[in-house]
Amino acid sequence: MVKLDAKVPEGKLEEKWMNHKFNMKLVNPANKRKYNIIVVGTGLAGASAAASLGELGYNVQVFTFHDSARRAHSIAAQGGINAAKNYQNDGDSVYRLFFDTIKGGDFRSRESNVYRLAEVSNNIIDQCVGQGVPFAREYGGLLDNRSFGGALVSRTFYAKGQTGQQLLLGAYTAMNRQINLGKVKLYTRREMLDIVVVDGVAKGIVVRNLITGEIEKYSAHAVILATGGYANAYFLSTSAMNCNATAIWRAHKKGALFANPCFTQIHPTCLPVHGEGQSKLTLMSESLRNDGRIWVSKIKHDMRKPNDIPEEERDYYLERKYPTYGNLSPRDISSRAAKEAVDDGRGAQGKEAVYLDFQDSINRLGQKVIEERYGNLFEIYETITGDNPYKSPMKIYPAPHYTMGGLWVDYNLMSTIPGLFVAGEANFSDHGANRLGASALMQGLADGYFVIPYTIGNYLAGDKPTMVKTDHKEFDKVKAEIEEMTSKLLSIKGERTVDDFHKQLGRIMWNKVGMARNKKGLKEAIKEIAGLREEFWKNVNVVGDSNDVNQCLERAARVADYLELGELMALDALNREESCGGHFREEYQTKEGEALRNDAKFAFVSAWEFEKAGKWKLNKEQLKFESVKLATRSYK
Amino acid sequence: MEHKKLNLTLKVWRQHGPKTPGCFVTYPIAVSPDTSFLEMLDEINNELEKKGKEPIAFESDCREGICGTCGLVINGQPHGPIPRIATCQLHMRNFKDGDTIYIEPFRAKAFPIIKDLIVDRSPMDRIMEAGGFISVNTGSVPDGNAIPIAKEIASEAMDAASCIGCGACVAACKNASAMLFVSAKVSQFALLPQGKPERYQRVEAMVKVMDEYGFGSCSNTYACEAECPKGVSVKNIARMNREYFMSKIKG
Amino acid sequence: MGWVWKSLNSSIGKKLVMAVTGVALMLFLIIHLAGNLSLYGGSKAFNGYVGLLEMIKPLIRVIEVILALVFIFHIINGVRLWIENKIARPQGYTINGSRKNTDVFSRTAFITGSIVFIFLILHLQTIWYKFNYSGTELDLYTITTEWFTHWWYSLLYLIAIVLLGFHLNHGFQSAFQTFGWNSKKYFPLIEKLGTIYAIIMTLGFGSIPIYLYFFGGK
CATH class of the missing domain: 3.10.20.30 (Beta-grasp domain)
Incomplete structure (x- = not known):
């Protein structure tokens, strides 16, 4: 059993981070250049960490499997980023942002981490403005805000519908500056395939050069994983095609505990599936819910066109069920409500979709205002579906979008492997069982700019890790393991394609480990996934060879990991006998169909320890709530 | 359907x-x-x-x-x-x-x-590394509202910043010129007050690296804007030209 | 002064050279056309105008040298850009999509320029050289009108002028873009002015061979 020590600092909630910063050991500025740090991933968390560490004087090596650091999937975040600036004078505060986030996460996150997140949120906005991020502004020249799901204050900063892009480019440019100054060295088209642990401490990584196929070894004093989430286990998700869990999964297999794998977020406003060949799902910004009304027909199997359905036969189910928050209800609640409507046979024209209607807003505000606010989103919608949302309502449906679970980390964002830090979506730290809109960007940048640069210094100054050369036998051992796995994949030459396995896994995950889960389904899923995994290693066909660009091989290795991770997600979901946030167990619901939490038994973080594929040991981190009172989450 | x-x-x-x-x-x-x-x-x-x-x-x-x-x-x-x-x-x-x-x-x-349809676009990153940034360290910045920026200026900067770095401008240009890409970044930072202190070093450094990689020159045919997935305007190229001349004149 | 040379050899510097020389040539064309229009006044008017120029011959010689230099810069720089730009894309596309994303004037600037250049040499040889250096006793009006009695010469001249119009239609707005004068407010006006300029030049120069061929002058 691993002893989980979250290392939460003593003191009042408001003083923890301040005290901790003061108490942490510092690295002598002259000594920083003697330390090497590896950062894997160049999204918001990775790029911002690399930039900040470079500025501090460390030698940073940063890795991405993309051709450019700017392609990381943070770029696709549309809506915005939260911060407790209270520029709108609507009663926001650090405490309120903290509270909304804890409540939004259905009381399954660590108070201290969430408070720190809210605390540094304001610095993020300042930092980004300083970097030249063109946030939207009001006529007076000051920053503009919009409101977002799960909050009653306007605290979301945005840059058109491309906030993630602009923030990522901000971090990317900051990192570029350090590359220019020689403090950061960038390795593109390298996929991390394992970490190297020597005497229980993370000492480096092994990567595949995606152009030459060579397996390369890199060592450092500390390793940061900022490699994003694992929503692609569902095959169809809003994650980018190449988003994968390989880095965190291989670290997990080397000893890092995996926390809350079943906490996945299904985003309510995505475009519905069009057919078999669908490769991924497209998110439509949640900001659409500010002016769009969500409805389905009151009549089952209603095949009429939406505009032919009269007002009185429409069910605005979110407004009906949750009058206070209405269409701005949190993501998990909105998604589940859509599923209920569809399961009830009231999906749009018999499809797995609900309507998002702008007609009222167009009547109230005029088409011009709507065009100003959402013009580009409407264009995207029309490009993809061929329908004009000014004339008839959009069709939307929930899709896997974000994974709150991830590698377990302590308050310092260090995993259970000393020297291995985890930032951004890759860790489990801040969102509990559900993430609020516009909080992912906040967390990624908080971790990268304002948390890890401090806590890694504490590790380096305190533990004084040594650096191991890459000719160390452990590096060679890991490299040999990877090469063996690669040649095994290439030698199977079975009957089924990699995508075929991935799609089948996705269907199991979506049907049984998706928006609503139950004991029977989860047990079936565990069995089916294990069976599928077995078949994969006998019957997959990976074409091409290993010393060349081989996208088939890249995908195969990722799918191999999903086939293990998927099972753990189901296992975790089975184990958590309650409903909370994105995890809804059908057995545990109120009479009205709302999630029924079990704080007495399940107010803990599930941290799974890997023994072998298909076998995990559960460790628990009990969550202590000292500042907030556990309450039933109500958005009515 | x-x-x-x-x-x-x-x-x-x-x-x-x-x-x-x-x-x-x-x-x-x-x-x-x-x-x-x-x-x-x-x-x-x-x-x-x-x-x-x-x-x-x-x-x-x-x-x-x-x-x-x-x-x-x-x-x-x-x-x-x-x-x-x-x-x-x-x-x-x-x-x-x-x-x-x-x-x-x-x-x-x-x-x-x-391989096949994959090309190496890394020269675009090398150009960015040469000067496509504002030199501020983490934590060293003033409050976000300390510098008011006119809405039109912010929007214009946003339009330039919306470049996704795909390289279609280079692919479309009969001269394989990267001017639209480079000018988008130069423009974004030249428009914003935060970017003004370094504007001339920035444009000089970026254009220098652009030229080293053998992109062609711009002959104002505007195929880049026509093919840009974000519709980044060739006005940015004009602005970059101006910035470049000013950088040379001011030394 | 090394920086000047270096700057002019940068990608943006080379554009500047094109633009500055181009604008100088466009100004020259206005004066040239104004002079040429006196052909409509018959031999007396035209030769009067030529006589005026003869009076300030030394100055004209200096201007001619400058003009020649401007032409040479424009041409050499243009050719150099064309070669470098070809090198920037060693392998072209199988399907050429440029017709869908560019206008004909910009796309063909090098070709129209090249043809106009060939015409320019012919033009200098047949008129300017003959008048100045061939030792002829003939006046310029006679030389000029003589040439335009040949249908092929008039036609050649006419084609070259139309292509020159194409070239100018691109060049005018292009120069402003290069100088960085591309404001949302004024650029559409500049583009219109460019087209008007190109049309005036084409009609002005183009009408002469037609007039002289069909009516032979007075």
């Missing part, structure tokens, strides 16, 4: 490596009009893999038109016939039954082919 499938003939550029010669390979396919262009290529690849043949190497990631990873030249046009979208947003309903579609990689000396 179920639509009739489109019967198409694809001519896809296949090239095993940077040094090996490439050629077009023909693939007939019947595809649903609701399918996206890249999903159509996925289908072909799936078929090829089933036969144990190497799939067509092409890059894509977000498939939402924002990451800038994808980029194919479709019948001579980067990102295909529909303006203001990336390849991944192109859907087959924009083609007619019986069409022949030529699919080629971005072609430029500065973008050598890696």
Whole structure:
């Protein structure tokens, strides 16, 4: 059993981070250049960490499997980023942002981490403005805000519908500056395939050069994983095609505990599936819910066109069920409500979709205002579906979008492997069982700019890790393991394609480990996934060879990991006998169909320890709530 | 809605490596009009893999038109016939039954082919590293509202900043010039007060690296703007020219 | 002064050279056309105008040298850009999509320029050289009108002028873009002015061979 020590600092909630910063050991500025740090991933968390560490004087090596650091999937975040600036004078505060986030996460996150997140949120906005991020502004020249799901204050900063892009480019440019100054060295088209642990401490990584196929070894004093989430286990998700869990999964297999794998977020406003060949799902910004009304027909199997359905036969189910928050209800609640409507046979024209209607807003505000606010989103919608949302309502449906679970980390964002830090979506730290809109960007940048640069210094100054050369036998051992796995994949030459396995896994995950889960389904899923995994290693066909660009091989290795991770997600979901946030167990619901939490038994973080594929040991981190009172989450 | 499938003939550029010669390979396919262009290529690849043949190497990631990873030249046009979208947003309903579609990689000396439809666009990052940033350290900045910025200026900067770095401007330009890409970043920072202190060093450094990589010159034909998936304006090139002259005059 | 040379050899510097020389040539064309229009006044008017120029011959010689230099810079720089730009894309596309994303004037600037250059040499040889250096006793009006009695010469001249119009239509707005004068407010006006300029030049120069061929002058 691993002893989980979250290392939460003593003191009042408001003083923890301040005290901790003061108490942490510092690295002598002259000594920083003697330390090497590896950062894997160049999204918001990775790029911002690399930039900040470079500025501090460390030698940073940063890795991405993309051709450019700017392609990381943070770029696709549309809506915005939260911060407790209270520029709108609507009663926001650090405490309120903290509270909304804890409540939004259905009381399954660590108070201290969430408070720190809210605390540094304001610095993020300042930092980004300083970097030249063109946030939207009001006529007076000051920053503009919009409101977002799960909050009653306007605290979301945005840059058109491309906030993630602009923030990522901000971090990317900051990192570029350090590359220019020689403090950061960038390795593109390298996929991390394992970490190297020597005497229980993370000492480096092994990567595949995606152009030459060579397996390369890199060592450092500390390793940061900022490699994003694992929503692609569902095959169809809003994650980018190449988003994968390989880095965190291989670290997990080397000893890092995996926390809350079943906490996945299904985003309510995505475009519905069009057919078999669908490769991924497209998110439509949640900001659409500010002016769009969500409805389905009151009549089952209603095949009429939406505009032919009269007002009185429409069910605005979110407004009906949750009058206070209405269409701005949190993501998990909105998604589940859509599923209920569809399961009830009231999906749009018999499809797995609900309507998002702008007609009222167009009547109230005029088409011009709507065009100003959402013009580009409407264009995207029309490009993809061929329908004009000014004339008839959009069709939307929930899709896997974000994974709150991830590698377990302590308050310092260090995993259970000393020297291995985890930032951004890759860790489990801040969102509990559900993430609020516009909080992912906040967390990624908080971790990268304002948390890890401090806590890694504490590790380096305190533990004084040594650096191991890459000719160390452990590096060679890991490299040999990877090469063996690669040649095994290439030698199977079975009957089924990699995508075929991935799609089948996705269907199991979506049907049984998706928006609503139950004991029977989860047990079936565990069995089916294990069976599928077995078949994969006998019957997959990976074409091409290993010393060349081989996208088939890249995908195969990722799918191999999903086939293990998927099972753990189901296992975790089975184990958590309650409903909370994105995890809804059908057995545990109120009479009205709302999630029924079990704080007495399940107010803990599930941290799974890997023994072998298909076998995990559960460790628990009990969550202590000292500042907030556990309450039933109500958005009515 | 179920639509009739489109019967198409694809001519896809296949090239095993940077040094090996490439050629077009023909693939007939019947595809649903609701399918996206890249999903159509996925289908072909799936078929090829089933036969144990190497799939067509092409890059894509977000498939939402924002990451800038994808980029194919479709019948001579980067990102295909529909303006203001990336390849991944192109859907087959924009083609007619019986069409022949030529699919080629971005072609430029500065973008050598890696394999099939994948090219190396890293020179764009090298240009960015040379000066496409504002020199502020983490934590060293004033409050976000300390510098008011007129809404129009912020919007103009945003329009320039919306560049996704896909390289379609280079691919479209008859001279394989990277001016639209470079000018978008130069413009964004030249417009904003935060970027003004370094504006002249920035433009000089970026143009220098751009020239070193062998991109062509701009001859003001504006194919770049026409093919840019984000519609980044050539006004940015004019602004970059101005910035560059000023940098030289002011020394 | 090394920085000047270096700057002019950068990608943006080379554009500047094109633009500055181009604008100088466009100004020259206005004066040239104004002079040429006196052909409509018959031999007396035209030769009067030529006589005026003869009076300030030394100055004209200096201007001619400057003009020659401007032409040479424009041409050499243009050719150099064309070669470099070809090198920037060693392998072209199988399907050329440029017709869908550019206008004909910009796309063909090098070709129209090249043809106009060939015409320019012919033009200098047949008129300017003959008048100045061939030792002829003939006046310029006679030389000029003589040439335009040949249908092929008039036609050649006319084609060259139309192509020059194409070239100018691109060049005018292009120069402003290069200088960085591309404001949302004024650029559409500049583009219109460019087109008007190109049309005036084409009609002005183009009408002469037609007039002289069909009516032979007075």
